[in-house]
Amino acid sequence: MKLIKPILAFIFFLSFSIQLSAETWNEPWQKEIIKKAEYFVLGKVIKNGENGVEIEILKSFGNSKIESKNILISGFSMLRMTSSSGHGIHLDFDPNQTFYLFLVKNKDGNYDIPTPTSGFALLDEKNTVTATYRHSYHQALIPQDAYEKTYSAIWDYYKTGKYDQKIVLDFINENIDKAPAGFEENEISTFFLQHAALETAYLLDISIDFKRIQKFFVSDNFHSRVSTLQLLANSKDAFTKAFLLEFIKNAEMPNFEKVIAIKSLWNIGDIDYQKKLIALENSVSDEETGFGGNIMDPRIGTYFPTPKGAIQDLKNKK
Structure with a gap:
């Protein structure tokens, strides 16, 4: 349990190491980010320079493809500043890091992500994704296959209105039919998957009978209660x-x-x-x-x- 608490402090109240003096902003919710994004890709950081972050595109999802092998992320599409010192903002990406990215093309022909702290999900060397389904304040560590399974469906749904229902429903049902997991070391992986399942159901407008998810609402887990209350909007x-x-x-x-x-x-x-x-x-x-x-x-x-x-x-x- 000693190890899990620091991990959760990082994941669920993520504190970024961006060099800031008084720059603050109003962070968008993930649903809004998905709706407004034009491209969903997997990319590797080549370099982070004065003009932006150069990315090598490894994979594109859905029907909208980025044809260029390399692109430049040079701005932010949903950045709503609430205070500023005038020092400027940059992305804290390091060379050779790999990210899933939600992008829009800007007027210069380059690409924007929503904010310096949203619109991306880090894929680490263990094929684990630091995933956002609700808000960047509330993140979860998800296996890469589960992330791509859920987000391929979410992306297709928001851009075409269609998705592979069987694959996603199997994932959702498998995880919500288990007992609600907590933050203990032997439960945390299950909790993250249950978080992804409940949030995916919400994003896909799937209605789930209250009796099946009531156990999450009555649990002592704040995140599971929030996911359940949010999901009830589909009923x-x-x-x-x-x-x-x-x-x-x-x-x-x-x-x-x-x-x-x-x-x-x-x-x-x-x-x-x-x-x-x-x-x-x-x-x-x-x-x-x-x-x-x-x-x-x-x-x-x-x-x-x-x-x-x-x-x-x-x-x-x-």
């Missing part, structure tokens, strides 16, 4: 809607999880329940919450609303 049944509403109304529930539940209930799309949420605007907490982590982390500028703020945001978008 349309009366029980799920009533359950989410009662969860939101319960003053003892944590604010971070309430915000996820608010978004899920709203996104189900039931107008009556959206009205019920709006009616709760002045009774839910307005206490600030967030991802936590290191205050020196540049992602400290990431916006995460209070429960009241979440309802106001959704109401204003209506």
Whole structure:
């Protein structure tokens, strides 16, 4: 257990070694990154220079291919600064590192990733991927084959509307049918796979019966509870809607999880329940919450609303 805690501190509250003074930004969620990306590739870093990072393309996914063998990542497509010292920002990539990358082509003919801390997943020498399914604050160590299996499907779904359902459903079912895993050394690998399974189901708009995933919600694992609440957005049944509403109304529930539940209930799309949420605007907490982590982390500028703020945001978008 002594070894696992430092590992989790790195994985789930990742603190990047980018040289910054006061540069902070609002980090996007992974779903938004996938939707806006034009290319999904596996690439190897050739060099990191003044003009950007030169990448050798090893593999492209989906129908959109990058024809050039080598490309230059020279900017950021979704960088929303919240403070700046004027010192500039660069990617902390080292030569010979290998990454999965979500890219868009920029006006100079080069490529951008979303931010200096998102839109990439490191593949290490043991064929393990530091994977993001939800947000870069919440990452997991996933075997390369599982990462490509899930992300090939996710990418195809967002770009074509189709994907290999059998392969992905087999992966999801295999992992969520197991008992919820924790952070102990003999459970952590299973936990990471369960995290990937629940988040993949959410990203693919797969609805899973609440009885099958209830065990994750009642566990003492924050990440599994968040994944479950998020996944419930894909359900349309009366029980799920009533359950989410009662969860939101319960003053003892944590604010971070309430915000996820608010978004899920709203996104189900039931107008009556959206009205019920709006009616709760002045009774839910307005206490600030967030991802936590290191205050020196540049992602400290990431916006995460209070429960009241979440309802106001959704109401204003209506």
